Amino acid sequence: MNQNKRLIIGEGKISGYISIFLAIVCFGSVICAYFPEYLTTADFRKLYTPKHIKWVLLGLLVLSFGFALTSFVLSKKTKLGFLAILIIGGTILIGNGLPEHQDIDYKSFTIGLDWLLLDILISAFIFIPIELFLPKRTNQTKFHPEWRTDLVYFIIGHLLIQVTGVLVQLPAVVAFSGIGLGGFHSWVQSIWFIPQLFLALFVSDLFQWTGHYFFHKLPFLWRFHAVHHSTKDIDWLAGSRTHFLDLIVVRAISFLPIYVFGFSTPVFTTYIVIVSIQAVLAHSNTRINFGFFKYIFVTPQYHHWHHSADPKAYDKNFAIHFPFIDMLFGTYYPMGDTWPESTGLGEAKFPKGFIPQFIFPFTKNPLQENEIEDPSER
Template sequence: MSRRLREKYEDVDLTPGQGKGSATVSIFFGAMALLGALCFLMPELLTMPEFRAAYNPEVLRYALQVSIAISAGFGLYAMARHESPGYGLTGMILALTAALLASGRIEAPDIDSRGLYVGLDYFVLTLVVLALVFIPLERAFPKDRQQSILRKGWITDLKYFMLSHMGVQLISFFTVIPIQVFLHSVTTWDFQLWIASQPLWLQFIEILLVVDLGTYWIHRAMHEVPALWKFHAIHHSTEQMNWLASSRLHLLEILVNRFAGYLPIFVLGFAPSAVYAYLIFISFHAIFIHANVRFRFPVLRWILATPEYHHWHHSSEDAAIDRNYAGFLPIYDVLFRTAYLPKHLASRYGTVSDDIPEGIVGQFWYPFRSWGKGRSRQ
């Protein structure tokens, strides 16, 4: 996307009747349809082996056709109503391209190969599902009523979302695989069998307790060690909170967090069912606590981290700096005296320093260029 188009689509006013919302819907579904068609054409490269057996080709093909129709219909309306017909035309071109790809023989072959893959299907499915959940949620219960869906920085956050979801194989290579190789050479300990035999609900709670204690101190170090803060500052550089903001993480921080989270899970030997439940929970929870929603949860907010609680962690207000490190359990912030939860909601986000680049490439190199320049916290 060109810089001019990117700037025009940052913080877009989606007032009904102007065709802007229709253009957004058209481009979104057109892009998803195009990516879906590519997954059909090159499943061995673009789809995840773990997902292939669960796919129903007929259902996916129908979903692809519906997405094309939605993109074309909304694109046509946007061309008639939007002040710049090019947006609606873009959506229609995406839909037309997807339709042309889908007009040939598109099958979903049974592929057992576990070679190199991208995980494009994982990106498409999660983005569509999360968008259908969180965009209506943020519109119905917004914390910041003036903030639009396409707020400032959304394109950068979408790129991070794509990186983390399409880079599953790369991330696993540097996190899950080293742990599994290490544990393969270690004899199974008796306490691992004992832990795996516990009720799943109890294992789920234990995973939360163990993992969050470790990630609390890693997160705290990211804030208090100057060299590490340069990496974590990327996550805090977003100035408007919404569900996509959770994805803005430097690649090295992703690797550190995944490794630190998987290590105790595998070492302690929790049952796969409990681990899957935990992974599903944290995936949703991490997005929820960044969302632009006004929920307060008077009692729950001291038991489990809520959007209100985590928004204060992102706040650049003086009293909130270096507070609320816990990802799930505020009890750790209470125990280590880093909790902060006043009666009012946070209203200002980002970092005090404004030298962090806006693009994903510049943000990747930022920590390396800024080493030795001191610490500029929020």
Template sequence: MRTLVRYGYVPFMLLVVDGAAIALAAGGHPKLWLLGLLFVAVGASFAAERVLPYRDDWNVPHGDDRRDVAHAVVNETLTLAGLAVLPALTAVASIDGIWPGSLPFAVQVLIAVLVADLGITLVHLASHKVPALWRLHAVHHSVKRAYGFNGLMKHPLHQTLETAAGVAPLVLLGMPSAVASVLALCVAVQLLLQHSNVDYRVGPLRAVLALNQAHRFHHLKWAGAGDVNFGLFTLLWDHCLGTYSYDPERRFRSDDLGMAAKPHYPDGYLAQLAEPFRPSGACTTKNISN
């Protein structure tokens, strides 16, 4: 079972779960099926973390489980709300005849993933450089353990900014709502994989796909050390930007994560929503740390 998880977990999530979403959306099935697939992905993530954990202690709640569920519910609800208004936005803002609707549906989804990945990567990078953005993004970097739900733990305003950067170009291009729905599921699955406490292997693809082996370096708590591997779906843009980093010998523990400049960042959900707007939520370029 451990070997199956080590080499089969990522293919299951990317090929089976995401593939099923593409097939269902292409066939015109109700979008509620995609919500069911999200629950399958979350269940698979938690199961894999128990079968083959990267660290056993990261499976134990640190008083953060309810907070992380709250972040996940709120942020996924915002995603669903965005999908609901997307057709209206596309009707108003899109440029007719640009979207490559004649291509196979799976190719359209791949195009959406790559375009969104660039926009999200750039906002993510800016969030490590611009103090006003870091105030919001710091919520995500306050974690002291890496497990699946960490990926959905974001300040809702920061998630809105990242989503807007990734989706706005696609809206202008006239992305169909069916493609947008699959993209939303792919984002959720990717966040689960990227922060997963699973000791899986993907071979040379670890330098291409933005998965947990590379993303742990992004959560190093020291200023500058974590300013790497910003991609959501791929590391292609990191290679282009010179922000890719990986050391196969490096092992991580809780003491490596969080923010060295803010070791006592608030833990509660409501406190984390408010912290970016308090004086204590301020930071300078000298103490932005990951």
């Protein structure tokens, strides 16, 4: 496929890819049902029940089959629909042997395949149509040159959700457990839901801003954060491209106030949902006009300027939720109605692929190897 050509509605390729995607999600879900003690996370099992999953899978299989037929009708030459039907057939075949109910043994470590399937299904359902019908960069194909690398980051980050969760919470638990925060937690949880939610978003964003700032300003840390900025094609999937060390450290810093304040369960759950959606939305390739809200909440335009290859926008717009935090610290970029012409690390060369990008910051200094501007000199 030509990397510079966008998918065109009516060719049969879009419906073909959708049918394959839905079929793979269903196949993965059936595999999870066979080995739930190893492939599902205990914390997420409460979000779904076998009965509900059964009907959801049936609906997805029907949709996948419908899109496969559409692909056949629109483009008789494409093999995408045929491949989807093969996956659907395999899913139905192995799914017939599933028991109606099974007890799940607890395992201290599991692979979060269920979380991966749930998140990619929901994210794709929301953001692929937005980028397909309302793209900002109309010449940017959904399958840009490095989409496979970004997908690997997305997959690994979700499969290792239990590992990252433990590592993120560890500093807060070690530093603040057992110091008698019960009374403070009770006071915080007595606050009305909306202001308590705003407080959770604010304090976490404030700490996240701090971690994010130092990853830009300290040359050694910038080695790792440069991985996230290396992508030249920003979209909802590209936001997952983050080095493991960068991911753990910044999230751990952001989690500190969440742990100390001890927000109520409804607030914490809502906070997780907002963080998950906004992190993906901020990177999405969409021209949706948020109007006045772009001065209140971080939008794609706001965060794309953070990724800008234009030196005048370097080290700006660090916030994840609230632009006023950048305004307070003098790191706000006055973007107006403009968008950056390009994103990434300019002409600097950066290794391609997940493994080379993981190793690179440990072995080489990208500031010297690729002549990327030293962040301390900005």
